[in-house]
Amino acid sequence: MEAKNIGIQVKKPKKQCDDNNCPFHGKLRCRGRIFTCTVLSTSMQKTATVGWERRHFLRKYERYEKRKSVVKAHNPACLDAHDGNIVKIMECRPLSKTKNFVIVEVLGEEKGFKERIEAEEEAKFKEGKAKEEEGKIEEVKEKPEDKNED
């Protein structure tokens, strides 16, 4: 079966698949918004978690802050995107409660993806530890007050 034209200029997948929700070989129609993003996780079946960074303007400080968008996208078998791939996603009809995008093209590999994820994990871990320590300090402070009340 020949890969269908999905309405935008993308490389057609080399492989074939029999997924009904594939925009090239199935009946899924794509329309709406298009994003280029990185695959963060492919641990779900036929679904990838993808994310990208955007800039949000803060009027008070007249500066931008980084914000992240994370969505779930259908991962057809013919494209088979992996963690760290840079992909193009396109909006489609809702495929499940939280999934209304589909991967339409794999553009390449993000350089230093593993390092970035590891650094983020470490930062989260450190943040958690700092919060825990704060909690401990507060607990220590609270104890003498309790005694005074008695």
Ligand SMILES: [Zn+2]
């Ligand atoms: Zn396909």
